[in-house]
Amino acid sequence: MGSKYDVLVIGGGNAALCAAISARRGGASVLVLEGAPKFYRGGNTRHTRNMRCAHDAATEILTGPYTEDEFWEDLLRVTSGQTDEVLARHMIRESKDILNWIVEQGVRWQPSLGGTLSLGRTNSFFLGGGRAMLNALYLTAERLGVDVVYDAEVTDLVIEDGMFLAARLKRPINGETEIRATSLVAAAGGFEANIEWLKQYWGEAADNFLIRGTPYNRGSILKMLLDKGVQEVGDPTQCHAVAIDARAPKFDGGIITRHDSVVFGIVVNKHAQRFYDEGEDIWPKRYAIWGRLVAAQPDQIAYIIFDSTVVNSFMPTLFPPIAGQTIAELAGKLALDPAALEKTITEFNAAVRPGTFDHTILDDCVTEGITPPKTHWARKIETPPYLAYPVRPGITFTYLGTRVTKEARMLMADGKPSANMFAAGEIMAGNVLGKGYAAGMGMTIGSVFGRIAGREAAKHARN
Amino acid sequence: MHGTRILDEADRLMTVCNSCRYCEGLCAVFPAMEMRRAFSDGDLNYLANLCHSCGACYVDCQFSPPHEFNVNLPKTLAVARAESYAAYAWPQVLSGAFARNGLVISIVAALSMAAFILGFAALSDRGVLFGVHTGPGAFYKLMPHQAMAALFSAAFLYAILALIMSVRAFWRDIGTPIGGRADGVSIFQAIRDAGELRYLHGGGVGCYDEDDKPTDRRKLFHHLTFYGFLLCFAATSVATLYHYLLGREAPYPWWDLPVVLGTLGGIGLIVGPIGLFLAKMRRDPALLDESSYGMDVGFIAMLLLTGLTGMLLLILRETAAMGPLLALHLGAVFALFITMPYGKFVHGIYRFAALVRYAQERRTAA
Ligand SMILES: Cc1cc2nc3c(=O)[nH]c(=O)nc-3n(C[C@H](O)[C@H](O)[C@H](O)COP(=O)(O)OP(=O)(O)OC[C@H]3O[C@@H](n4cnc5c(N)ncnc54)[C@H](O)[C@@H]3O)c2cc1C
Ligand code: SF4
Ligand code: SF4
Numbered sequence: 001m002g003s004k005y006d007v008l009v010i011g012g013g014n015a016a017l018c019a020a021i022s023a024r025r026g027g028a029s030v031l032v033l034e035g036a037p038k039f040y041r042g043g044n045t046r047h048t049r050n051m052r053c054a055h056d057a058a059t060e061i062l063t064g065p066y067t068e069d070e071f072w073e074d075l076l077r078v079t080s081g082q083t084d085e086v087l088a089r090h091m092i093r094e095s096k097d098i099l100n101w102i103v104e105q106g107v108r109w110q111p112s113l114g115g116t117l118s119l120g121r122t123n124s125f126f127l128g129g130g131r132a133m134l135n136a137l138y139l140t141a142e143r144l145g146v147d148v149v150y151d152a153e154v155t156d157l158v159i160e161d162g163m164f165l166a167a168r169l170k171r172p173i174n175g176e177t178e179i180r181a182t183s184l185v186a187a188a189g190g191f192e193a194n195i196e197w198l199k200q201y202w203g204e205a206a207d208n209f210l211i212r213g214t215p216y217n218r219g220s221i222l223k224m225l226l227d228k229g230v231q232e233v234g235d236p237t238q239c240h241a242v243a244i245d246a247r248a249p250k251f252d253g254g255i256i257t258r259h260d261s262v263v264f265g266i267v268v269n270k271h272a273q274r275f276y277d278e279g280e281d282i283w284p285k286r287y288a289i290w291g292r293l294v295a296a297q298p299d300q301i302a303y304i305i306f307d308s309t310v311v312n313s314f315m316p317t318l319f320p321p322i323a324g325q326t327i328a329e330l331a332g333k334l335a336l337d338p339a340a341l342e343k344t345i346t347e348f349n350a351a352v353r354p355g356t357f358d359h360t361i362l363d364d365c366v367t368e369g370i371t372p373p374k375t376h377w378a379r380k381i382e383t384p385p386y387l388a389y390p391v392r393p394g395i396t397f398t399y400l401g402t403r404v405t406k407e408a409r410m411l412m413a414d415g416k417p418s419a420n421m422f423a424a425g426e427i428m429a430g431n432v433l434g435k436g437y438a439a440g441m442g443m444t445i446g447s448v449f450g451r452i453a454g455r456e457a458a459k460h461a462r463n
Numbered sequence: 464m465h466g467t468r469i470l471d472e473a474d475r476l477m478t479v480c481n482s483c484r485y486c487e488g489l490c491a492v493f494p495a496m497e498m499r500r501a502f503s504d505g506d507l508n509y510l511a512n513l514c515h516s517c518g519a520c521y522v523d524c525q526f527s528p529p530h531e532f533n534v535n536l537p538k539t540l541a542v543a544r545a546e547s548y549a550a551y552a553w554p555q556v557l558s559g560a561f562a563r564n565g566l567v568i569s570i571v572a573a574l575s576m577a578a579f580i581l582g583f584a585a586l587s588d589r590g591v592l593f594g595v596h597t598g599p600g601a602f603y604k605l606m607p608h609q610a611m612a613a614l615f616s617a618a619f620l621y622a623i624l625a626l627i628m629s630v631r632a633f634w635r636d637i638g639t640p641i642g643g644r645a646d647g648v649s650i651f652q653a654i655r656d657a658g659e660l661r662y663l664h665g666g667g668v669g670c671y672d673e674d675d676k677p678t679d680r681r682k683l684f685h686h687l688t689f690y691g692f693l694l695c696f697a698a699t700s701v702a703t704l705y706h707y708l709l710g711r712e713a714p715y716p717w718w719d720l721p722v723v724l725g726t727l728g729g730i731g732l733i734v735g736p737i738g739l740f741l742a743k744m745r746r747d748p749a750l751l752d753e754s755s756y757g758m759d760v761g762f763i764a765m766l767l768l769t770g771l772t773g774m775l776l777l778i779l780r781e782t783a784a785m786g787p788l789l790a791l792h793l794g795a796v797f798a799l800f801i802t803m804p805y806g807k808f809v810h811g812i813y814r815f816a817a818l819v820r821y822a823q824e825r826r827t828a829a
Contacts, residue, residue: 039529108666110487130485131522131525132485135522252531256479256482315482
């Protein structure tokens with residue numbers, strides 16, 4: 001170290017590693033600076049499970065096909081059209097080849113077990129999960145001769161006229177506090193772990209948000225880039241947020257704090273009032289809307305309430321439900337007003353109309369005469385013990401980012417492409433995801449643009 | 464609340480894993496776990512014995528320490544597994560032997576070998592013990608075949624009885640609520656899974672020993688040990704048939720079947736245990752159950768001793784060392800037999816039973 005690298009990659013997750021490997025395979029000398037300690041390497045990628053890729057035919061791991069057009073339509077639907085069509089279609093096309101490329105980098109897919117999630121057609125699952133995937137990428141990168149340094153937080157970037165010159169470090173590495181490189185790949189994730197920044201858009205409510213992933217994604221690199229003239233993309237209030245258990249740790253609780261029991265009961269706020277149609281849509285959409293809904297409630301807290309007849313209908317949960325033999329007892333444990341909760345449940349039960357329950361389709365179990373209605377899967381809550389999960393908004397990742405071209409090259413505010421700066425992953429996800437989310441796209445964005453960014457950065461460095 | 468502290472911890476981890484399930488493609492433990500929502504002691508002992516300690520779910524887990532969820536499945540299941548051996552041991556009064564297994568094995572081995580040497584010497588004069596004996600029946604100059612057969616059959620039958628009784632208790636406990644007797648198809652599946660060590664492969668890449676770089680080393684040495692043991696067993700069985708059916712007495716020439724099988728097996732029993740021991744020394748301490756270190760090493764040492772004395776006997780059988788070596792070898796084998804039900808040997812039996820149960824569950828669920 002000390003000598004100048006061809007390509008400097010900032011970050012240590014999927015996007016960063018794909019970029020590093022691809023740059024190294026392109027003949028460049030590569031340094032990866034990961035801000036986190038080794039155990040926490042790989043940011044939110046550690047918590048992922050699957051990736052969405054287009055493919056023309058079924059494979060060992062995927063039932064199929066999932067065509068480019070279908071992927072595009074899914075993306076259009078979740079984003080309500082807020083996406084850069086050229087970039088998005090480019091990404092979808094490239095995603096086909098990523099399925100194989102990623103395997104060549106040592107990542108293994110899990111044969112479809114037909115298990116927990118109904119994503120066997122669109123999404124490929126990493127064998128052993130995201131951390132296993134990352135371990136494989138790190139092994140490959142190291143084998144190829146990529147240098148990786150942990151605990152290497154970048155605190156400043158030296159950029160002149162859209163040209164990256166050097167990165168400054170929080171602590172010296174081999175005596176150096178500044179690393180120069182011919183090209184830069186920024187793959188340092190979003191700013192979801194930066195509560196102060198979230199507060200700019202969400203106000204004090206952000207204090208009650210739980211961050212599902214790494215505490216190290218504080219958006220510092222994103223902020224530096226935007227401050228130094230890189231063009232911004234995306235709405236800062238848009239992000240992927242789900243309702244997770246209120247007892248989860250503030251950071252890094254990962255996948256296991258989620259709840260998907262909403263359809264089996266009702267959701268009330270701290271005044272014991274319902275506030276949204278719990279039967280609106282099927283998974284995964286309903287999964288992705290409840291984070292925002294809870295964020296809009298007083299004190300950002302809500303309670304999923306159901307009864308003992310449905311406990312085995314959804315995934316087992318990390319935290320046990322809170323139980324009461326009567327509604328009043330349950331209310332007491334949740335610190336809700338017992339009379340109010342009893343009233344809400346009595347009214348709800350009275351509004352339930354008979355139907356045939358089937359949680360896999362939009363069934364005909366509905367309520368009549370209450371607001372908000374429950375338009376599917378409505379069944380009376382009447383068999384003790386009564387049960388509840390407290391939930392809070394759980395932020396998965398943010399969409400504000402740097403604008404890029406198809407070559408993953410950053411665009412400057414004046415519309416000119418940067419000479420040597422590239423971005424991949426969550427830091428530029430907003431180009432594709434204006435809002436909404438479809439499971440597995442985070443990894444697609446990281447792998448596809450990471451691979452492109454690495455290749456282009458290496459090409460630039462060798463010219 | 465469970466019977467022991469480690470089962471409480473195993474239960475906590477199963478709750479975490481069951482709400483995560485990222486590892487479901489790595490081995491049989493996870494799919495078996497997913498078939499349950501609550502875990503009895505028997506369930507946890509079953510899962511513990513299904514685990515092959517490949518380490519993959521530790522290296523791949525986003526919640527392994529230092530994460531506050533502190534998920535260390537390989538270690539927790541290793542401790543639970545070791546405790547389960549004692550829990551099901553027959554007769555129960557001897558279950559304490561597991562705890563001090565290293566010591567017990569060395570004492571039993573030393574006593575058995577001394578007994579054989581002294582016994583040989585007492586049965587005849589010292590000249591016999593240190594004499595040179597060759598040709599068919601040479602071994603029986605030191606100890607009549609009848610006596611040898613009686614002694615070893617008794618030890619062997621005791622071991623078999625104790626093992627059957629123990630595994631029966633285990634089987635009953637892990638059987639609920641699925642229950643039922645083992646069926647042929649499931650047994651056949653389990654033989655294949657055990658025979659190829661299907662789950663000692665970290666989901667396909669190998670085992671995680673000293674660090675996060677997987678290797679197949681442990682699997683290789685385990686294969687050498689296991690098949691070495693089976694070959695030695697086959698050698699003894701063939702020799703027994705020779706003796707009773709063909710009236711041919713040991714020792715046999717080097718090219719004859721019992722010696723060929725015994726030689727191959729002996730090599731396996733020397734290389735395999737040494738390799739396993741070195742792998743254990745190098746293993747990441749985070750994955751190891753230190754409390755059963757004595758038991759593991761004791762068993763490895765017994766296998767090595769058996770292999771080593773057997774091979775030496777083969778090489779030096781026409782010299783004056785034959786007598787003492789035969790005594791040592793027989794002593795080692797004897798000690799191996801009678802300590803079998805109270806040491807690491809049982810891991811194979813319990814794991815096999817767990818694999819049968821797993822095959823059965825898979826078939827019922829399918
Ligand atoms: C619980 C959970 C489950 C998810 N499941 C899925 C899924 O199944 N499929 C899917 O596609 N997506 C999933 N996602 C989203 C996915 O994690 C992200 O889209 C993806 O990880 C983004 O990859 P990345 O490489 O851009 O960023 P990350 O993987 O977050 O990596 C960013 C890296 O940058 C480093 N860094 C930050 N600042 C600095 C700095 N100043 N200096 C140096 N390094 C720095 C961080 O330490 C980190 O290593 C999930 C997210 C969460 C939280
Ligand atoms: S070991 Fe970790 S990653 Fe694997 S299933 Fe359990 S909690 Fe999930
Ligand atoms: S066999 Fe391996 S992956 Fe399975 S539980 Fe044991 S250590 Fe984990």
